[in-house]
Structures are given as structure tokens and as C-alpha cells.
Amino acid sequence: MNPHSHPIELPVVGAPSERSDAARNRILILAAAARLFAKNEVSCTSMDAIAVEAGVGKGTLFRRFGDRASLVFAVLDSTAREFQDCFISGPPRSGRVRLRSSV
Numbered sequence: 001m002n003p004h005s006h007p008i009e010l011p012v013v014g015a016p017s018e019r020s021d022a023a024r025n026r027i028l029i030l031a032a033a034a035r036l037f038a039k040n041e042v043s044c045t046s047m048d049a050i051a052v053e054a055g056v057g058k059g060t061l062f063r064r065f066g067d068r069a070s071l072v073f074a075v076l077d078s079t080a081r082e083f084q085d086c087f088i089s090g091p092p093r094s095g096r097v098r099l100r101s102s103v
Contacts, residue, residue, distance in 0.1 A: 022064075028054040029061055030078050033071055042072055 018026070032054035036045045047068060051058045065071040 025054070025056050025060055026064060029056060029064065029071070030075055033075050034079065037072070037075065042068070047071075 029050065033045070033050050036050055036053055040049075045068075047061055048058060050071070051061045054061070061071075065074060
């Protein structure tokens, strides 16, 4: 294998693809939930309020996530993935700047 070649991503057989409207709704719901959880805390945020904030029907929200606990987990997972992606692929910095920002 050539050391300068990039790995090839293989398709996952049997993995369902997400429809574009479903992906859009997922993004809207996760963003709305994160905003409301930060503003009102999880225990004070209703699924109704999240659906209204996201601009989706309550049925869409419940079909996608089932309950508030599953939605909280999805928000945490999404946030962690976003942080990891930014951390791993962020802009390169000099060693001195990296050291200063971590202290």
C-alpha cells in the first residue's frame, strides 16, 4: 500500500440511509433541544416545547427519539461528536500556542 494514499471508505451493507427531510428534522430537533436544555434545564423542558422550537410535529419528535431520555442522550452524543471532530481536525497550531491554551 502506498503510504501517501488515503484509506478508501467502504459502504456498509444493509445500513439504512437517512432521507434528507429526516436528516434536516434530526438536526433541527437536536439544536432546539440543546438550546432549551441549556436555557430551562432538562427536567423543565417538555417534548412539546422542543417540537415547537424545532418547527416539527410532536409525532415526528417521538417517532425519532421515543422519549426525553433518548433525546437527551442524542444531544449529548451529538455534542461530543462535534467536539471530537473539531478537536481532531481543527486548524494546526504552533506548540507554544497549544501549550498556552491548555494551561
